[in-house]
Amino acid sequence: DIVLTQSPALAVSLGQRATISCRASQSVSISRYNLMHWYQQKPGQQPKLLIYRASNLASGIPARFSGSGSGTDFTLTINPVQADDIATYYCQQSRESPPTFGGGTKLELK
Amino acid sequence: EVKLLESGGGLVQPGGSLRLSCAASGFTFADFYMSWIRQSPGKAPEWLSFIRNKANSYTTEYNPSVKGRFTISRDDTQNVLYLQMNTLRAEDTAIYYCAKHGSSGYFDYWGQGVMVTVSS
Numbered sequence: 001d002i003v004l005t006q007s008p009a010l011a012v013s014l015g016q017r018a019t020i021s022c023r024a025s026q027s028v029s030i031s032r033y034n035l036m037h038w039y040q041q042k043p044g045q046q047p048k049l050l051i052y053r054a055s056n057l058a059s060g061i062p063a064r065f066s067g068s069g070s071g072t073d074f075t076l077t078i079n080p081v082q083a084d085d086i087a088t089y090y091c092q093q094s095r096e097s098p099p100t101f102g103g104g105t106k107l108e109l110k
Numbered sequence: 111e112v113k114l115l116e117s118g119g120g121l122v123q124p125g126g127s128l129r130l131s132c133a134a135s136g137f138t139f140a141d142f143y144m145s146w147i148r149q150s151p152g153k154a155p156e157w158l159s160f161i162r163n164k165a166n167s168y169t170t171e172y173n174p175s176v177k178g179r180f181t182i183s184r185d186d187t188q189n190v191l192y193l194q195m196n197t198l199r200a201e202d203t204a205i206y207y208c209a210k211h212g213s214s215g216y217f218d219y220w221g222q223g224v225m226v227t228v229s230s
Binding site for chain 1: 156174214215218220
């Protein structure tokens with residue numbers, strides 16, 4: 001299985017930039033497609049898709065969220081961070097079955 | 111508006127069975143792959159299984175952690191996704207979500223989840 005590694009937590013101030021990373025144990029890119037996706041989950045809620053294929057904003061997601069990366073290293077950026085963004089963020093790969101999720105990064109206020 | 115509503119969860123004894131349902135609306139259910147994903151408290155989501163659409167012969171895939179115990183199915187006439195869970199273990203305790211697939215293996219819509227507790 002492809003293992004996705006995320007830092008457990010990140011502390012950020014409101015209005016600042018947050019950069020959340022995800023590293024895969026092997027490449028999750030095929031040709032020009034980077035098969036890494038990002039989700040936001042707030043307590044008591046289901047995960048919500050933020051970014052698909054590394055850099056594409058999902059429907060209804062604010063433009064302060066962006067994604068980048070290829071191969072094994074990917075980044076989710078939130079700029080500027082708002083209070084509503086305090087949540088846990090997960091990366092997920094669909095390059096190989098089974099689809100796997102990272103352990104999550106909990107975004108906290110500094 | 112896409113809606114996914116799971117049901118059928120609850121408390122079951124180890125070794126028991128449970129069938130989860132997911133009622134879908136707001137999109138052409140028959141056209142899309144669908145998955146079951148679970149999440150234990152404080153843990154990351156774990157993908158369990160998906161089922162392809164009719165055009166892809168309703169073929170299925172399973173996570174090895176549940177293969178042989180869980181069975182996914184769908185009823186496109188009723189817009190319902192199912193997960194039959196047999197020989198349940200304490201470690202199967204989790205919130206179970208159904209999710210609609212996007213075009214590249216991501217999950218663009220999730221249900222609100224249903225709790226399954228396996229305990230004596």
